[in-house]
Amino acid sequence: MKPINLLDKLNKFSTHWDPHIIADYNENEIMVAKFSGEFPFHLHEDTDDFFLVLQGEFTMDLKGESHVVKEGEVFVVPRGVSHRPRAVEECHVLLIEPKGTPNTGDPETASDKPRI
Template sequence: MNDSPEEAIDLGRKLATFSEHWQPRTVATFNGHDIMVVKVKGEFVWHSHDDTDDLFLVLHGNLRIELEDRTVRLGPGQLFVVPRGAAHRPVADEEAHLLLIEPTGTPNTGDPATAATRRTI
C-alpha cells in the first residue's frame, strides 16, 4: 500500500489500477480486518463463510446477492451483511465496484483451496 496512514486513500484511484473481476485488492487494514476494493461482473460461486459475516458495500453499479431464501439487490451507497454460515452468491449483470471488509486471511470463496490470492495495492 503506497498511502501513508496520514493520507486519505482514494478508492477510485485504487480501482483504476486493475481490471480483473472477482480479484479483491486490500487497500488498508483495520483492527485485524482487510478493507478491500473489487471489480465484479457475472456470477460468483455459491459459498459460505463459517467463521465470519460477509460485508458488501456497492461503490458503483448494481449487485444482487442471491441467498437460499431470497435475493438482495444493492445499488451505489448500499450495503448488505451476509450472516456467517449463510450460503450466498454475488451476481453483477454489468461491472460493479465494491468495498469489502473481512478478517485478514478470509478466503473469498469460503475455501482456501479455491480462493483468490490476496493482493495489496
Template sequence: MKAINLADKLSQFSDHWSPRIVGQYNGNDLMVVKVEGEFTWHSHPDTDDFFLVLKGEIDIEMREGTVTLREGEMFVVPKGVEHRPVARQEAHLLLIEPAGTPNTGDAETAAEKVAL
C-alpha cells in the first residue's frame, strides 16, 4: 500500500481522451485523463458521470446549458443526461465511475481504459 501521485501518473502519457486507471474504490475505477478539444455527445443510462478538474478548465455542455469547471472544481452529470466535455486547452481530470463503464455510455464507441 502506498500513496498514488496523480501528477506522476499523468506524466506517464500524452494522449487525450484515453482514461488511465490509477486505483479502485468500492467497485469503481479511479482514473486520470488528459483532455483537449471536444468529446462526443453521450449519456450514461445507468450511472452518474463524475468530473474533478486537476489542472486547466473544461466545459460540460448539456442540452439544458453548460457548466464550466476550473481547477479544484467538480461536477456530477446525473445518469441519463446527454453531455459533452469540451476543453479549449489541455486539462487534466480525475474521473470516478463503476468498473467496466464505457466512457461514451456505449462499449462499441468507448476508449479502452488502461491501468497504470
C-alpha cells in the first residue's frame, strides 16, 4: 500500500486510447489513458463506463447527443449505450472498469491494458 501519483503514471507512456492499469479496487481496474482524436463507437453490454477527466477535456458522443466533459468532471455511460469519446487536444482520463473488460467492448479489437 502506497500512494499512486497519477502524473508519474501518465508520464510513463505516450500512446492514445491505450488504458494502463494503475491499481485494483475490489473487482475493478483503475486505469489512466490519454485521449486524442476519435475512438470508434462501441458499447459494453454488461458494465457501465466511468470517465474522470484529469487534464483537458473531451466530448462524449452518444446517439443523438454530445457532451463536453471538462477537467475535474465525471461522465458515466450506462451499460448497453453506444458511445464514442473524442478529443481535439490530448486529454488525460482516469477510467474504472470491471477486471477484464475490453476497452472497445469486443475482446477481438481491444487494446492490451498493461500494468504500470
